[in-house]
Amino acid sequence: MAQKSKPVPDITKLTKPKAKVELMRLRLEIERHDKAYYQDDAPLISDADYDALRQRLEAIEAKFPELVSGASPSQKVGAAPARGFAKVTHKVRMLSLGNAFSDEEVEEFLRRVQRFLNLGEHELPALVAEPKIDGLSLSLRYERGELVRAATRGDGFVGEDVTANVRTIADIPHRLQAASIPEACELRGEVYMLKSDFLELNRKQEEAGEAPFANPRNSAAGSLRQKDVSITASRPLRFFAYAWGEMSNYPMAEPTQHAMLGWLKEAGFVVNPEIELCRTVAEALAFYRRIGEQRASLPYDIDGVVYKVDRLDYQSRLGFVSRSPRWAIAHKFAAEQATTVLEKIEIQVGRTGALTPVARLRPVTVGGVVVQNATLHNEDYIKGIGGDGQPLREGRDIRVGDTVIIQRAGDVIPQVVDVVLDKRPDDAVPYSFPQQCPVCGSHAVREEDEAVRRCTGAMICPAQAVERLKHFVSRLAFDIDGLGEKQIVLFHERGWVEEPADIFKLQQRNETLQLERLEGFGETSVRNLFAAIDARRKIELHRLIFALGIRHIGEGNAKLLARHFGDLDSFLATMRIAAAAQTASGNASEAYHELLNIAGIGEIVAAAVVEFFAESRNMRALDELLKEIEVLPAEQVKRDSAVAGKTVVFTGALTKFTRDEAKAAAERLGAKVAGSVSKKTDYVVAGEDAGSKLTKARELGVAVLSEDEWLALIGNT
Ligand SMILES: NC(=O)c1ccc[n+]([C@@H]2O[C@H](COP(=O)([O-])OP(=O)(O)OC[C@H]3O[C@@H](n4cnc5c(N)ncnc54)[C@H](O)[C@@H]3O)[C@@H](O)[C@H]2O)c1
Numbered sequence: 001m002a003q004k005s006k007p008v009p010d011i012t013k014l015t016k017p018k019a020k021v022e023l024m025r026l027r028l029e030i031e032r033h034d035k036a037y038y039q040d041d042a043p044l045i046s047d048a049d050y051d052a053l054r055q056r057l058e059a060i061e062a063k064f065p066e067l068v069s070g071a072s073p074s075q076k077v078g079a080a081p082a083r084g085f086a087k088v089t090h091k092v093r094m095l096s097l098g099n100a101f102s103d104e105e106v107e108e109f110l111r112r113v114q115r116f117l118n119l120g121e122h123e124l125p126a127l128v129a130e131p132k133i134d135g136l137s138l139s140l141r142y143e144r145g146e147l148v149r150a151a152t153r154g155d156g157f158v159g160e161d162v163t164a165n166v167r168t169i170a171d172i173p174h175r176l177q178a179a180s181i182p183e184a185c186e187l188r189g190e191v192y193m194l195k196s197d198f199l200e201l202n203r204k205q206e207e208a209g210e211a212p213f214a215n216p217r218n219s220a221a222g223s224l225r226q227k228d229v230s231i232t233a234s235r236p237l238r239f240f241a242y243a244w245g246e247m248s249n250y251p252m253a254e255p256t257q258h259a260m261l262g263w264l265k266e267a268g269f270v271v272n273p274e275i276e277l278c279r280t281v282a283e284a285l286a287f288y289r290r291i292g293e294q295r296a297s298l299p300y301d302i303d304g305v306v307y308k309v310d311r312l313d314y315q316s317r318l319g320f321v322s323r324s325p326r327w328a329i330a331h332k333f334a335a336e337q338a339t340t341v342l343e344k345i346e347i348q349v350g351r352t353g354a355l356t357p358v359a360r361l362r363p364v365t366v367g368g369v370v371v372q373n374a375t376l377h378n379e380d381y382i383k384g385i386g387g388d389g390q391p392l393r394e395g396r397d398i399r400v401g402d403t404v405i406i407q408r409a410g411d412v413i414p415q416v417v418d419v420v421l422d423k424r425p426d427d428a429v430p431y432s433f434p435q436q437c438p439v440c441g442s443h444a445v446r447e448e449d450e451a452v453r454r455c456t457g458a459m460i461c462p463a464q465a466v467e468r469l470k471h472f473v474s475r476l477a478f479d480i481d482g483l484g485e486k487q488i489v490l491f492h493e494r495g496w497v498e499e500p501a502d503i504f505k506l507q508q509r510n511e512t513l514q515l516e517r518l519e520g521f522g523e524t525s526v527r528n529l530f531a532a533i534d535a536r537r538k539i540e541l542h543r544l545i546f547a548l549g550i551r552h553i554g555e556g557n558a559k560l561l562a563r564h565f566g567d568l569d570s571f572l573a574t575m576r577i578a579a580a581a582q583t584a585s586g587n588a589s590e591a592y593h594e595l596l597n598i599a600g601i602g603e604i605v606a607a608a609v610v611e612f613f614a615e616s617r618n619m620r621a622l623d624e625l626l627k628e629i630e631v632l633p634a635e636q637v638k639r640d641s642a643v644a645g646k647t648v649v650f651t652g653a654l655t656k657f658t659r660d661e662a663k664a665a666a667e668r669l670g671a672k673v674a675g676s677v678s679k680k681t682d683y684v685v686a687g688e689d690a691g692s693k694l695t696k697a698r699e700l701g702v703a704v705l706s707e708d709e710w711l712a713l714i715g716n717t
């Protein structure tokens with residue numbers, strides 16, 4: 001069923017120049033999705049939509065083979081290793097797999113194999129049929145039986161070094177067990193996560209306020225590719241072994257795919273228990289159907305079946321073409337779909353204020369699972385507009401009462417993919433997306449080029465409250481000793497702190513609240529907490545601005561605003577004028593232009609600031625807060641200091657001051673503090689054990705100062 005159709009040029013009518021342009025467009029789009037999927041573990045589209053892009057590219061290349069270049073996605077595997085990982089060059093390249101979507105394509109694959117090997121029409125090579133696990137492939141190098149290195153596939157040539165992470169996976173032996181062990185071997189397979197473990201992990205992620213993963217595959221990839229190994233260790237990763245790369249010698253006289261699987265098991269690996277050796281195409285296809293029926297009830301996600309020629313001598317004769325072996329093929333499953341009625345559209349407000357539409361469905365079974373809710377992504381998706389502004393579903397919109405097609409494709413979260421127009425009730429009306437947050441009533445806005453509409457009630461929206469309050473007390477904001485995330489969650493749960501001003505009213509209300517009665521809060525700690533809160537009743541302007549939780553206002557922008565306006569009154573006065581002049585089509589006030597003219601503040605940031613102040617609910621909460629605190633004017637930057645206008649990088653362990661102090665002092669003197677060394681850097685201040693930044697500074701000839709030299713330079717000895 002066509003789930004998505006864009007007005008893309010018809011392939012049969014493409015001229016060569018047009019095809020060239022279209023190939024370029026597809027290549028860029030596929031590369032963008034490859035990066036999101038392989039490097040960031042956060043796909044932007046479903047696998048089915050991604051596969052459709054690739055199929056289109058391949059169809060055009062088949063028509064114009066002379067346009068195939070080495071840069072085409074049809075010639076490449078995965079994506080280059082992400083930054084931050086050491087690189088490992090694979091001794092034997094790691095490949096992808098060709099795809100078959102029908103029985104005919106599988107039969108065609110076998111005929112190709114027979115022709116290539118010069119076999120007779122009835123001489124069918126045996127095939128090993130394996131479930132295609134939806135995880136990420138991993139290569140494990142063993143020397144004299146010891147695990148020495150583990151790497152991801154990367155772009156097939158070079159992968160990411162994940163040795164330390166892999167040592168935390170129980171399914172992967174540190175030492176091989178088998179009777180016969182090659183001197184050196186590289187064993188391969190799939191890292192994956194059980195569906196149940198994935199759901200549990202996502203539940204915990206949500207509780208901790210982290211973004212949930214889209215599906216078990218991304219969750220496994222994201223968990224393995226962690227710089228902090230203890231995070232990997234805490235994730236329930238598993239591994240199926242099914243392949244190998246370099247083998248100094250085979251552990252058996254007549255190696256075959258199935259014998260090697262037996263040996264992998266003997267060596268201590270988990271081998272998938274469903275795998276079967278098939279003698280005929282009929283047997284292979286029967287395996288595909290059986291596994292297809294079991295798919296929903298298997299504890300892990302699979303997206304097809306892989307058939308591999310069993311004899312290894314055949315495998316090596318067959319070799320590979322561009323990105324996949326000739327001796328294997330992946331027979332993919334269709335996405336699981338079902339039809340049901342959309343009963344209601346509800347809007348959920350996320351912790352960051354994003355309004356997400358969710359379809360409430362008449363319950364229906366999709367691939368063995370009862371589905372009652374499905375995502376509708378965003379406002380445009382409901383209207384029938386895609387991320388690129390082009391029509392989706394030929395422009396069909398989605399309405400309450402519609403009969404809809406829903407799909408689960410590798411993704412655990414089902415989605416509504418299409419509408420059956422013939423069944424649309426006569427009285428169905430286009431859905432109108434709320435312009436107000438359903439939780440707090442604040443106006444909700446969409447930024448230019450953003451699909452998401454967000455609640456602007458940053459200071460008061462209950463859906464966002466906990467996140468905002470945590471932000472309010474965070475280190476760069478109010479930074480109150482003894483009032484961390486844990487206490488905020490607790491106070492919020494009890495209804496004691498709903499908005500920032502409440503924090504400053506705790507002491508006054510304590511006769512009724514009686515904080516000292518809470519577990520873990522003695523009299524002393526409560527007294528200390530109140531003292532710490534009092535100490536923050538005087539706060540610098542930039543900390544206050546940062547603490548408000550305005551979208552796009554991080555520490556840097558908060559400082560720009562604070563320095564520009566100098567004190568709270570002039571900041572607020574300008575904001576009020578700008579907010580009053582805010583209209584749907586823009587803002588013509590001088591106040592808004594003043595904001596825009598601040599170096600470093602762009603349109604998106606300026607608009608977000610004004611939206612915040614245009615919401616009266618925020619203003620009320622801010623006024624409440626201001627009754628409790630005194631805001632100190634911004635320290636004026638010295639323009640005549642020795643380091644004014646210079647760019648400084650601090651590196652290594654500093655002993656005379658903390659990083660934050662160093663940064664604040666430098667900025668007060670008009671210097672810019674950067675995170676990395678470049679030609680534009682004026683000074684590198686190196687503490688103890690300074691590493692690559694120091695090396696880079698020397699290479700580039702940037703002045704390197706000790707802490708004392710720095711203090712002397714800024715006249716602070
Ligand atoms: N949604 C997106 O944006 C997006 C982007 C990129 C890729 N993808 C998805 O990723 C997949 C393409 O990735 P690919 O190039 O790795 O190809 P592939 O997943 O189709 O096939 C190759 C991979 O299959 C895996 N595999 C699992 N079980 C196996 C077995 N028993 N034997 C051999 N291999 C087995 C291996 O990891 C191997 O690398 C597609 O499903 C595609 O939809 C999605």
Ligand SMILES: [Zn+2]
Pocket residue numbers: 349437438439440441442455456457461462463
């Ligand atoms: Zn809200």
